[in-house]
Amino acid sequence: MTTETPNLSEATDANKAAWNASAHLHGTGAGWEALLQAASESGFSTFDACLTETLSALDLNGKRAVQVGCNNGRELLSLASFGAVPAAGIDQSGAFLDQARVLAEAAQIAPDWIEANIYDLPSDIGTFDFVLITIGVLNWMPDLPRFFEIVAGLMAPGAQLVIYETHPVLEMFDYEAETPFEPSFNYFQTAPLSATETFSYDGVDHGEGAVSYWYFHTMGEIVTSCVQAGLKIMRLTEHGHSNREPEYDIYAGRAAQLPMSYTLLASRDG
16 A cells, blocks of 8 residues: 545546456355345345444434435345335446445345436435434545535435444554554544455455545544535444454454544434
């Protein structure tokens, strides 16, 4: 990894290319076939126990839901099991949205799949009753205040937002480092990290890929950006478990426990 400072357009274009280049690794094989089969079954959900508990405590029945950074759509489709209407998934990777359409067909659900840069959304998307953002989305965002302004614009009066993300403190650590329990990165780092590793979740090194840019955001920046966008934070819960790749589990279950993930619940005034 190296540190560079691209502008917003350069960063988002690069990240789109990197995700499109890796999509083929996720749409084939036993894992994909199992996901496809699961999507066709009643009660389909890919959410872990933590997010399931959060969503179960909300009244999502009949609420039109959008997911920002929906990847292959599995999580948006999972919202149907909580009574929500999976209305739209937004992602800039057309290759992953192609997979989302296949999963949606298996689930017999027909959301709108919107291929777009979140900073340049079409003007006719409309608003929704519920917005979901999960792991990894915020760290791809060069401009967090602008991002939250756009998210707030997707929310109808009274709408709710759930963010289930990696904790910024965990972003300081590198499980591949020689000393993985010592911080590798500055919590307050503002320059992004650029990398060329191909994205995958199977624990296999697939070699070099397109360049991508990963941004550090402190918890203060996340909360402040959310509030300044006009949203009311209802709850912020920090967790000692990881919602990332299994390699991060080395940081869990320790006597001096790091915060590893968090859940933020916010709303827009009616």
